[in-house]
Structures are given as C-alpha cells and as structure tokens.
Amino acid sequence: MRVDLITLYLLAIGTLLASSALTLWERRSYPRRRRELGVLAAGYATLALGCAAAAIRHSVPGLPGVVGSALANLIIVGGYLLNLQGVALLNGRRYGRISLGIVSMLALAWAIAGKRGEAVMWAYLSAIPISVVCGLTARELLGTRDSKWKQSRNIAVAVTGGHALFYAFRVTILPWLAASFGPHLLAIIGQATMYEGVLYSVILPMTLLRLARDEAHADLRRESQTDYLTGLGNRRWFFEEGARAIRENNAFPPVSCLALDLDHFKAINDRFGHEAGDEVLKSFAKILRSVLGRDVILARIGGEEFAALLPGHESARAKDLAEAVVRRFAQTVTRTADGVEIEATVSIGMARFGTDENTLAKVLAAADRALYGAKSRGGNRLEIARAATTRANAASAPHQLPADHAPTARECGR
Structure with a gap:
C-alpha cells in the first residue's frame, strides 16, 4: 500500500505531538528532570510545527515558496536543537551559542540561495544542520557514562546517530544518485525521509523517557539502601554489597571486616540531646x-x-587503617549548631575471612565479639579477633594502640 507524502506528514505531526504531550505528562513524575523533559517536549512540539510548515509551504496565499521552505527548515532545525539542548542538560551542558550560530548560518544560506537555489537547499543543503545537530546529540548521549542508563542510552545513540547518518547521506550521496537515476529519485527519498522521521519521532521520545524512568528507579533503589543521616549504606546494602564483593574477590583472598561502635553514645544523647548525637554520627x-x-x-x-x-586488604593494612580511625576520631571535636563542642571515641573489632569465618555474617560476628572485648577494656581502641589473628600469624593478645599515640579514654563532652 502506497502512502502519499501529505499522509506521512500528518503521521509525523501526530506522533511528535503525542510524544510531546506524553513527555510533559511524565515530567511530573520525575522532578529531578523536569527541566530536561520540558525542553525535550518543546523540541518535539517544534518539530511537529516544522513538519506542518513544510507540508503547506507552497499552499499559503501571498507567501513566496522560498520563504515557506526557509521557515519550515528553520523551525525543524530549531526542534532538533531543542532536543540537543534537552539531552545536553542531562550532562549539565548547554549549546546556546552553537545553536544560535547554526540557526544564523542556516538563515544566511537561505537568504543567499533565494528562489533560484530553493530546490537545492531543500533537497540537499538543508540536511546539513540536521545531520550535525543529531550527531552532536548522539555524542552527548555517549558522554552519559552512568551505568544505570546504559541500555536506554545505547538505543538513543543508535536512533540519533542513524538519523544523523541518514541526513548526511542526503547531502553527500543523494546528489550523485539523483544525477545518475533522475529527479524521480528525490520523491522516493522524500517519502523515505518521512518514514524515517516517523520512526525517530516515536523511538527517541520513548527511549529518553525510559532513561528518565531508569534514573528514577536507580535513585529510589539507592535511597532504600542508604542511611539518611550519614549517607553511608544501610544494613541491607552492607550485606548485599559485601556478598558481591566477596564473590568478586575470590581471586584476592585478603578480606578484612571491621565492627565499629561509638563509646558512651547514650550519654552523649542524654547530656546534649539527639540532634547533637546526630552531629557526632555524621562527623x-x-x-x-x-x-x-x-x-x-x-x-x-x-x-x-x-x-x-x-x-583486598591484608590484616596489617586493615589494622593500620582501623588504628588511624580510632586516633583521628579521638582527636576530633564535633561542634553543634549551638556551639557546643563534643569529644567522643570509638571502639573497633576486626576479623578476617578464614576457615571458620567463611561468610560475611560469621566474620562480622567475629569482629563484633572483638568489639565487645575492646569495650570491656575501656574502649577507644582496636581489638583483633583471636581466630583471625592466629591465621594471619599476628599476635593473639588483644591489640591496643601504642601508649605514646593512643588518646586517653575520655568521657563524652569533657
């Protein structure tokens, strides 16, 4: 079944307007990307307006054909530039000056071409800015390195990159083909352009919306795995991520685990209030x-x-880091919003994966037992789990910071 060019124009206009409306609707669900989605919606609507102008460019009474063609081409390129701007905003970039330069050069080219050059401009040269802008859009999408966007990004790159290549073909190869096979080829390519444009107007908006959904889903997942106060992972994330890390480190056996607990933290909350305690935790x-x-x-x-x-941390390296945490925190003074200065200390238990502690739960339990050993000895120290220490050929006695470096155990807030 053969579809006439006007029908294809109407189909492209309809799909672009539908994509614009859907993008505007969806932007309410993604407040983080409201601006980007708004610009993309404006781009689709502008493309629809440009297609409408192209369809009637020779039918408006009193409007010279070259003016209608120039306006339609400028509006269409403006739509592509808005799409480029929307994608660039995902990376925190802008194309204001480049966009202005492209539109200015295109308007100048139409002015120079005039009525005599209208056919050449519309059939061939008008494709140059579209190819360039779509190529820049594909490059911006490739610059989006976030792994959670990978699948959606690759599809969008294929769509915009293919669109750029198609219009590059119209500039470089089509003139030669038209000269060889006759001008009737231009009508065929014109219909192919509209078919390809309809695919672009459907696939790209849906893909970019999928990208926004992927990002929103990843944000929700990250929030569910993050402790809201400190920004560290929560318990569930620790066991999930820890299990993954252990699997990936099978070829690198050294894996150490630290259990850490602030000393006398209840006394901090009782004396200074929970807000002050939160500041200590964040510190x-x-x-x-x-x-x-x-x-x-x-x-x-x-x-x-x-x-x-x-x-990948040997026991000696893990022990040095844990000691550094004890020293650094003991030397830190936390200042609250009210100007209160709070000093606090931490106790740490350390264990290493081995024959007995062969799961994350078991090695954390071993580190926890060592932690309570450190607590029972006054806190403000590191203690290494005996079993893990024996296998690491380290001293089996409880480990305490050297006397000349370890801070004196202090009450909170003294």
Whole structure:
C-alpha cells in the first residue's frame, strides 16, 4: 500500500505531538528532570510545527515558496536543537551559542540561495544542520557514562546517530544518485525521509523517557539502601554489597571486616540531646570515608554501630587503617549548631575471612565479639579477633594502640 507524502506528514505531526504531550505528562513524575523533559517536549512540539510548515509551504496565499521552505527548515532545525539542548542538560551542558550560530548560518544560506537555489537547499543543503545537530546529540548521549542508563542510552545513540547518518547521506550521496537515476529519485527519498522521521519521532521520545524512568528507579533503589543521616549504606546494602564483593574477590583472598561502635553514645544523647548525637554520627561517618577510602564498603548498621568491609586488604593494612580511625576520631571535636563542642571515641573489632569465618555474617560476628572485648577494656581502641589473628600469624593478645599515640579514654563532652 502506497502512502502519499501529505499522509506521512500528518503521521509525523501526530506522533511528535503525542510524544510531546506524553513527555510533559511524565515530567511530573520525575522532578529531578523536569527541566530536561520540558525542553525535550518543546523540541518535539517544534518539530511537529516544522513538519506542518513544510507540508503547506507552497499552499499559503501571498507567501513566496522560498520563504515557506526557509521557515519550515528553520523551525525543524530549531526542534532538533531543542532536543540537543534537552539531552545536553542531562550532562549539565548547554549549546546556546552553537545553536544560535547554526540557526544564523542556516538563515544566511537561505537568504543567499533565494528562489533560484530553493530546490537545492531543500533537497540537499538543508540536511546539513540536521545531520550535525543529531550527531552532536548522539555524542552527548555517549558522554552519559552512568551505568544505570546504559541500555536506554545505547538505543538513543543508535536512533540519533542513524538519523544523523541518514541526513548526511542526503547531502553527500543523494546528489550523485539523483544525477545518475533522475529527479524521480528525490520523491522516493522524500517519502523515505518521512518514514524515517516517523520512526525517530516515536523511538527517541520513548527511549529518553525510559532513561528518565531508569534514573528514577536507580535513585529510589539507592535511597532504600542508604542511611539518611550519614549517607553511608544501610544494613541491607552492607550485606548485599559485601556478598558481591566477596564473590568478586575470590581471586584476592585478603578480606578484612571491621565492627565499629561509638563509646558512651547514650550519654552523649542524654547530656546534649539527639540532634547533637546526630552531629557526632555524621562527623564519624566523614572520618570513616576520609581514612578508609573509596574501595571500602561502609555502612551504618544500627544506632551508633557501623561496619566496614575491606576487600583486598591484608590484616596489617586493615589494622593500620582501623588504628588511624580510632586516633583521628579521638582527636576530633564535633561542634553543634549551638556551639557546643563534643569529644567522643570509638571502639573497633576486626576479623578476617578464614576457615571458620567463611561468610560475611560469621566474620562480622567475629569482629563484633572483638568489639565487645575492646569495650570491656575501656574502649577507644582496636581489638583483633583471636581466630583471625592466629591465621594471619599476628599476635593473639588483644591489640591496643601504642601508649605514646593512643588518646586517653575520655568521657563524652569533657
């Protein structure tokens, strides 16, 4: 069944307007991307307006054909530029000056071409800015490195990149083909352009909406796995991420685990209030991130209880890091919004994966037992689980910081 060009124009206009309306509707559900989705919706609507102008460019009484063609081409390119801007905003980038330059150069080209050059401009040269803008859009999508967008991003890159190549073909190959096979080929390519445009107007908006949904889903998942106060992982995330890290580190056996608990934390809350206690927890979380680094799995697994998994860390290295946490926190003064200064300390138990502690739950339990040993000896210290220490050929006695470096155990707030 053959479809005439006007019908294809109407189909493209309808799909673009539907995509614009759907994008506007969906933006309410994704407040983080309201601006980007709004720009994309405006781009689809502008493309629809440009297609409508192209369909009637020779039918408006009193309007010269070249003016109608130039306006239609400029509006269409404006729609593509809005799509580029919407995608670029995902990466925090803008194309304001480039967009202005492309529109200005295109308007100048139409002015120079005039009525004599209308056919060449419409059939061939008008495709240049569309190809360039779609190529830039594909590049921006490739620059979106977030793994949660990978599938949607790849589809969008294929759509925009294919669109750019199609219009590049119209500029470079089509003139030669038209000269070889006759001008009737232009009518065929015109219909092919509309078919391809309809696919673009459906697939790209749906893909970009999928990208927004993927991001929103990932954000919700991250929030469900994050402790709202400290920004560290929560208990569930610790066990899920820890199990994954253990599987991935089978070829690198050294995996150490730390159980950490702030000393006398209830006394801090009772004396200074829960808001002050929250500030101490946040201060301690910052120290953990600073001392232990990025390759460590950190979580707040209880009120003042924390856990850390150190894949690829030998016992000696893990012990040094844990000692550094004890020293650093003991030397830190937490200042509340009311100007109150609070000093606090932490006790740490350390265990290493081995024959007996062969699961995350078991090694954390071993570290927890060592932690309570440190607590019973006054806190403000690191203690290493005996079994893990024996297998690591370390001293089996409880480990305490050297006397010349360890801070004196203090009451909170003294």
